[in-house]
Amino acid sequence: MFSGIIEEAATVVALESDKNNLHLTMNCSFVNELKIDQSVAHNGVCLTVVSKTADTYTVTAIKETLDRSNLGLFKVGDKVNLERSMMMNGRLDGHIVQGHVDQTATCMNVEEADGSWYFTFEYALDKEMAKKGYLTVDKGSVTVNGVSLTVCNPTDNSFQVAIIPYTYEFTNFHQIKKGTVVNLEFDIIGKYLSRMMHFA
Numbered sequence: 108m109f110s111g112i113i114e115e116a117a118t119v120v121a122l123e124s125d126k127n128n129l130h131l132t133m134n135c136s137f138v139n140e141l142k143i144d145q146s147v148a149h150n151g152v153c154l155t156v157v158s159k160t161a162d163t164y165t166v167t168a169i170k171e172t173l174d175r176s177n178l179g180l181f182k183v184g185d186k187v188n189l190e191r192s193m194m195m196n197g198r199l200d201g202h203i204v205q206g207h208v209d210q211t212a213t214c215m216n217v218e219e220a221d222g223s224w225y226f227t228f229e230y231a232l233d234k235e236m237a238k239k240g241y242l243t244v245d246k247g248s249v250t251v252n253g254v255s256l257t258v259c260n261p262t263d264n265s266f267q268v269a270i271i272p273y274t275y276e277f278t279n280f281h282q283i284k285k286g287t288v289v290n291l292e293f294d295i296i297g298k299y300l301s302r303m304m305h306f307a
Contacts (some may be wrong), residue, residue, distance in 0.1 A: 111201030111255020151253030153206025201255030
């Protein structure tokens, strides 16, 4: 379980294909605190630490994960948003994030707004999945590349988010431009409510 509050935008230092799997090796400031079998969200995707060295660690993404997310697009040197699993004795600063990416979206526009930025994202609409809560609502929560954000101006298949300077600089949002593919996780509460209404 995660909260969508990014700890660090870390660097991809190696990528290794292994049949349908992809091993990703990362360098970050808290490598010495990680343990084998620990969960870390990478652009919002929960992956398990499988090995580590003094200054790097490696996780493995399977085909299902690569098909649903942007992890297969990574290149060495890319910045990836990292978050370790949430501690249950603290404040929930973002929202409940599972680390299970639902699908990708494409950045359609980046607009500077007097010190902050508005990003517009578009995703493929599946009407049956939308009925199950796979959609965005105005002032609701959405996770973009692992970042907990508030939705504004949603349509059937797009939405905007406002990014403050801290988030822009501290996460990989500063690398997102028109055409960039990002990971989406829709709000789990909305999914449960939609499911419950189906049986009402």
